[in-house]
Amino acid sequence: MTFTTWGRTFTAEPARRATPRDEPELCAQVARAAQDGLAVRTVGAGHSFTDAAVTDGLLLSLDHLRGLESVQRLPSGDALVTVGAGTRLAELNRLLAVQGLALRNLGDIDRQSVAGAISTGTHGTGARLGGLATQVRGVRLVLPDGTVRSVSDADPAGSPERALFEVARLGLGSVGVLTAVTLEVVPAYLLRSTETVRPWRAVVDGYDELVARHERVDAYWFPGTDRMLTWCNDPLDRDEAAAHAQRQEGAAGALRRLGAAGRTLLDEEVLANGVLGAAMHVAAAAPRWVPRINRISASALSDRSYVAPSDRVLVTRRRVRFVEMEYAVPRSELAGVLTELAAWLRSSGEPVPFPVEVRCAAADDVWLSTARGRDTAYVAVHQYHRMPRERYFAAAEEIFVAAGGRPHWGKLHTRTADDLAAHYPLADVAGVRAVVDPDGVFRNAYTERVLGP
Ligand SMILES: Cc1cc2nc3c(=O)[nH]c(=O)nc-3n(C[C@H](O)[C@H](O)[C@H](O)COP(=O)(O)OP(=O)(O)OC[C@H]3O[C@@H](n4cnc5c(N)ncnc54)[C@H](O)[C@@H]3O)c2cc1C
Structure with missing residues (x-):
C-alpha cells in the first residue's frame, strides 16, 4: 500500500488504493470514500517532490483513464485535443505526433501524467511561452458526491463554473479528480x-x-x-x-x-x-x-x-x-x-x-x-x-x-498559505473549494499548508 515519491521525499500509507477501470467506477469509489469519511487524493506519476499527492485515505491512480478522447481541428492549424487525465506526457507526445500535432511547450521530462503536471504548474522555458496549465482549455472532473462536471475557459468570466475551471486546471487536485483534460496544441514542429x-x-x-x-x-x-x-x-x-x-x-x-x-x-x-x-x-x-x-x-x-x-x-x-x-x-x-x-x-x-x-x-x-x-x-x-x-x-x-x-507547487519549499496570500487570490480559491468540497474530501496536509484549510 505504501506510496513513495520519485525523489524519496515523502511516503504515504493510504487506507485504500484504487485504479478504477473507467469514469463510472471512479465516481463510485470517490462517493464511497466520502461517505466513509476518507480523504481522497489522486496520484499521477508521483514525480512531485512535495507531499501533494500524499494521503492516509483513498489514493487513486488514473492509469486506466488515458489516451486520446477527441481531436478538434481549428482553422488556425492548431487543435483542441481531449485526453484521459492519467495519460503520461510521453504517451501524449506519441499520440499527438500521429496526428501531426505537438504540445506548445514541455518541461524537461515526459514521465508525468497530464493531470499531475498541470495541477502543480509544470512549466518549460520561453520568455513568450506559458506553462502547461496555460494550454488547458477545459477539464472534466469528479466531485465528492461522485458526480461529473465539465468546465472550461468558455464559461463566462466571473461565473462559478469559470472559477471552478481556474482551480481545477492548476490547484493540486483540491477541487476534484480530473478525468479528462482539453489542451490546445499546435502543428508538429x-x-x-x-x-x-x-x-x-x-x-x-x-x-x-x-x-x-x-x-x-x-x-x-x-x-x-x-x-x-x-x-x-x-x-x-x-x-x-x-x-x-x-x-x-x-x-x-x-x-x-x-x-x-x-x-x-x-x-x-x-x-x-x-x-x-x-x-x-x-x-x-x-x-x-x-x-x-x-x-x-x-x-x-x-x-x-x-x-x-x-x-x-x-x-x-x-x-x-x-x-x-x-x-x-x-x-x-x-x-x-x-x-x-x-x-x-x-x-x-x-x-x-x-x-x-x-x-x-x-x-x-x-x-x-x-x-x-x-x-x-x-x-x-x-x-x-x-x-x-x-x-x-x-x-x-x-x-x-x-x-x-x-x-513551484511540486518542488520542496517551506512556504505556507499566509506567505502565499500576497501572490495568489487564495480567498477566491477557498471560496471555490468551500462550494464544491465543503467537507474537505480532497484535502491533505499539503493543501492545508499552502492553500489553507
Ligand atoms: C525528474 C523530474 C523532472 C521534473 N521536471 C520538471 C520540469 O521540467 N518543469 C516543471 O515545472 N516541473 C518538473 N518536475 C515536477 C513535476 O512536473 C511535477 O511535480 C508534476 O506534478 C509531476 O506530475 P505527476 O504526474 O507525477 O503528479 P503527482 O506528483 O503524482 O501529483 C501532483 C499533484 O497532482 C494531483 N493529481 C494528480 N492526478 C490528478 C487527477 N487526475 N486529478 C486531480 N489531481 C491530480 C496530485 O494529487 C498532486 O496534488 C519534475 C519532477 C521530476 C521528479
Missing part, C-alpha cells in the same frame, strides 16, 4: 537546438537579450565554476523545415535517428546518467571532491547544434535521483538572485555537485500559476538525493523569498 558554453557573467547580465533572441532558453551552471551552458531552442520556419526535410530525404528514419542522437552530450553524458551518476557516488562519499567534480563536469560541456522534433529536443531522461527546490522570481530580480546564490555557495563551501538551472516564462493569468501577472525567471537548485540539502535549500529559499519568489 522541429526545433534547432544550440548548446553553447558561455562565461557565467555574460549569461547573467545578458539574460534578457538572450531570451529575446531565442524562443526557449535553458541555462545550467555547476556551482563553483564560472561558466554556464545555455541550451537555446528555436523553431525552424517553413523554408528551413522544408530544406531540412529535403536534406534528410533518402535516409529512411533520419529524423528519428536525429532525435535519438539529440542531446547526447548534455543529457546522456553530463546531466542525466552515467557520468553524472558516477560523479554523484564520488561526491556523496567524499564531498571535498565536489569542486573538482564540478570543474570536470563543466569542462565536459562544449558547443554543438542539432535539429529534431520538439519533444525529442525538449525531453531528457533523469535517471540519477535528486531532490529539487525551484522558485519563480520576477525576471528583473534574476541577476541579483544568481549573484547572491553564487556568493553564498562561495562563502559556505557547500558541496553541491548538481547544476543550478535557470528558465523563464511569460506572464499569465492562471489563478495559481507561479508566473501569474509577471514575466518570470525560474531558478532551480538540486542536490543528489544521498547528500544533505538542508543548509543549501534554506539559504537558497531565503534569497528567493527576499526577491519576491513563488515556490
Whole structure:
C-alpha cells in the first residue's frame, strides 16, 4: 500500500488504493470514500517532490483513464485535443505526433501524467511561452458526491463554473479528480537546438537579450565554476523545415535517428546518467571532491547544434535521483538572485555537485500559476538525493523569498498559505473549494499548508 515519491521525499500509507477501470467506477469509489469519511487524493506519476499527492485515505491512480478522447481541428492549424487525465506526457507526445500535432511547450521530462503536471504548474522555458496549465482549455472532473462536471475557459468570466475551471486546471487536485483534460496544441514542429558554453557573467547580465533572441532558453551552471551552458531552442520556419526535410530525404528514419542522437552530450553524458551518476557516488562519499567534480563536469560541456522534433529536443531522461527546490522570481530580480546564490555557495563551501538551472516564462493569468501577472525567471537548485540539502535549500529559499519568489507547487519549499496570500487570490480559491468540497474530501496536509484549510 505504501506510496513513495520519485525523489524519496515523502511516503504515504493510504487506507485504500484504487485504479478504477473507467469514469463510472471512479465516481463510485470517490462517493464511497466520502461517505466513509476518507480523504481522497489522486496520484499521477508521483514525480512531485512535495507531499501533494500524499494521503492516509483513498489514493487513486488514473492509469486506466488515458489516451486520446477527441481531436478538434481549428482553422488556425492548431487543435483542441481531449485526453484521459492519467495519460503520461510521453504517451501524449506519441499520440499527438500521429496526428501531426505537438504540445506548445514541455518541461524537461515526459514521465508525468497530464493531470499531475498541470495541477502543480509544470512549466518549460520561453520568455513568450506559458506553462502547461496555460494550454488547458477545459477539464472534466469528479466531485465528492461522485458526480461529473465539465468546465472550461468558455464559461463566462466571473461565473462559478469559470472559477471552478481556474482551480481545477492548476490547484493540486483540491477541487476534484480530473478525468479528462482539453489542451490546445499546435502543428508538429522541429526545433534547432544550440548548446553553447558561455562565461557565467555574460549569461547573467545578458539574460534578457538572450531570451529575446531565442524562443526557449535553458541555462545550467555547476556551482563553483564560472561558466554556464545555455541550451537555446528555436523553431525552424517553413523554408528551413522544408530544406531540412529535403536534406534528410533518402535516409529512411533520419529524423528519428536525429532525435535519438539529440542531446547526447548534455543529457546522456553530463546531466542525466552515467557520468553524472558516477560523479554523484564520488561526491556523496567524499564531498571535498565536489569542486573538482564540478570543474570536470563543466569542462565536459562544449558547443554543438542539432535539429529534431520538439519533444525529442525538449525531453531528457533523469535517471540519477535528486531532490529539487525551484522558485519563480520576477525576471528583473534574476541577476541579483544568481549573484547572491553564487556568493553564498562561495562563502559556505557547500558541496553541491548538481547544476543550478535557470528558465523563464511569460506572464499569465492562471489563478495559481507561479508566473501569474509577471514575466518570470525560474531558478532551480538540486542536490543528489544521498547528500544533505538542508543548509543549501534554506539559504537558497531565503534569497528567493527576499526577491519576491513563488515556490513551484511540486518542488520542496517551506512556504505556507499566509506567505502565499500576497501572490495568489487564495480567498477566491477557498471560496471555490468551500462550494464544491465543503467537507474537505480532497484535502491533505499539503493543501492545508499552502492553500489553507
Ligand atoms: C525528474 C523530474 C523532472 C521534473 N521536471 C520538471 C520540469 O521540467 N518543469 C516543471 O515545472 N516541473 C518538473 N518536475 C515536477 C513535476 O512536473 C511535477 O511535480 C508534476 O506534478 C509531476 O506530475 P505527476 O504526474 O507525477 O503528479 P503527482 O506528483 O503524482 O501529483 C501532483 C499533484 O497532482 C494531483 N493529481 C494528480 N492526478 C490528478 C487527477 N487526475 N486529478 C486531480 N489531481 C491530480 C496530485 O494529487 C498532486 O496534488 C519534475 C519532477 C521530476 C521528479
